Amino acid sequence: VNLQTSVAGVALSSYLMNASGPKCTTAEELNIIGHSQAAAIVTKSCTFEARQGNPEPRYRDLPLGSIQSMGLPNLGYQAYLDMVPSLKAMGKPVVISISGFSIAENRTMVTAFQQSDADLLEVNFSCPNIPGKPQIAYDFEQTEAALSQLCQLGDKPIGIKLAPYFDMSHFESMAAIIKRYPVKFITCVNSIGNTLVIDPETESPVIKPKGGYGGLCGDYIKPIGLANVRAFRQLLGDDMGIIGVGGIKTGSDAFEYLLAGADAVQIATCFEKEGPSCFQRIEQELSDFMAKKGYQQLSDAKGKLKAL
Numbered sequence: 219v220n221l222q223t224s225v226a227g228v229a230l231s232s233y234l235m236n237a238s239g240p241k242c243t244t245a246e247e248l249n250i251i252g253h254s255q256a257a258a259i260v261t262k263s264c265t266f267e268a269r270q271g272n273p274e275p276r277y278r279d280l281p282l283g284s285i286q287s288m289g290l291p292n293l294g295y296q297a298y299l300d301m302v303p304s305l306k307a308m309g310k311p312v313v314i315s316i317s318g319f320s321i322a323e324n325r326t327m328v329t330a331f332q333q334s335d336a337d338l339l340e341v342n343f344s345c346p347n348i349p350g351k352p353q354i355a356y357d358f359e360q361t362e363a364a365l366s367q368l369c370q371l372g373d374k375p376i377g378i379k380l381a382p383y384f385d386m387s388h389f390e391s392m393a394a395i396i397k398r399y400p401v402k403f404i405t406c407v408n409s410i411g412n413t414l415v416i417d418p419e420t421e422s423p424v425i426k427p428k429g430g431y432g433g434l435c436g437d438y439i440k441p442i443g444l445a446n447v448r449a450f451r452q453l454l455g456d457d458m459g460i461i462g463v464g465g466i467k468t469g470s471d472a473f474e475y476l477l478a479g480a481d482a483v484q485i486a487t488c489f490e491k492e493g494p495s496c497f498q499r500i501e502q503e504l505s506d507f508m509a510k511k512g513y514q515q516l517s518d519a520k521g522k523l524k525a526l
């Protein structure tokens with residue numbers, strides 16, 4: 219089955235790539251992704267300065283996924299700017315994830331990457347912008363302010379990484395704002411924020427930062443990722459690039475995101491647990507699954523979830 223696709227006009231050799239977050243912070247890690255079957259190289263969200271991130275334990279595997287509060291450990295945006303040529307040399311699109319602590323920081327970093335050879339810029343809207351206020355994605359005024367500042371800084375496609383929404387009015391409000399700006403793609407969903415996993419034996423949380431509060435990832439969040447992809451596909455139409463992420467670990471998981479309307483998908487927790495072989499395995503499973511159903515290409519099933 220032909221799994222070629224494109225996001226915001228950038229051609230992808232297959233439906234799957236890594237998600238910003240796991241195993242994509244250092245040049246070595248990005249090199250491994252470049253040499254894997256992943257269709258693109260996606261970097262860990264970068265900040266203005268390099269960061270150590272939160273104290274450990276800050277990541278914990280769970281039976282059906284993981285919880286983590288990494289705290290944006292990364293090499294600083296200049297290091298990723300410097301890496302772009304060597305990443306591009308591996309022959310696949312490079313997606314830079316940007317997560318500034320203010321709109322001004324994001325503006326500086328987006329402007330810098332607009333001058334680089336990167337292919338897609340994914341701005342992380344789960345970043346806190348104003349202390350005491352919600353993350354950008356959960357504050358429509360901040361979303362509006364950010365998009366007005368970040369979308370016209372160059373001709374490279376800008377996309378936004380969105381937190382999960384749980385209320386139809388929020389899907390509608392976000393879609394109405396996004397439609398007013400030249401956002402070329404959205405990536406749904408980030409981890410479910412501020413969840414708490416308790417170990418009843420130790421009678422304590424399983425991660426240290428934020429009193430144990432952390433982003434929930436993996437199988438637990440697939441139904442949320444699917445709902446967000448489908449809602450935004452229906453609200454934003456077929457021209458918006460939509461990348462699905464959340465709980466994909468098999469070909470049929472990826473096919474579910476296709477039915478929901480995703481143009482491509484990202485893999486985070488499964489890549490963290492299984493390593494780079496997951497891309498080739500899931501791609502083969504997706505191809506076999508679709509072939510069994512008589513589909514020849516992604517567009518045969520994209521967005522075609524049937525009503526019951």
Ligand SMILES: CC(C)(C)CCc1c(C(=O)O)[nH]c(=O)[nH]c1=O
Pocket residue numbers: 239263286287288289290291317342344345346408409433
């Ligand atoms: C949660 C933030 C630290 C504000 C942004 C970085 C981030 C992190 C992280 O670096 O802790 N983890 C996630 O699951 N999603 C994210 O977007």
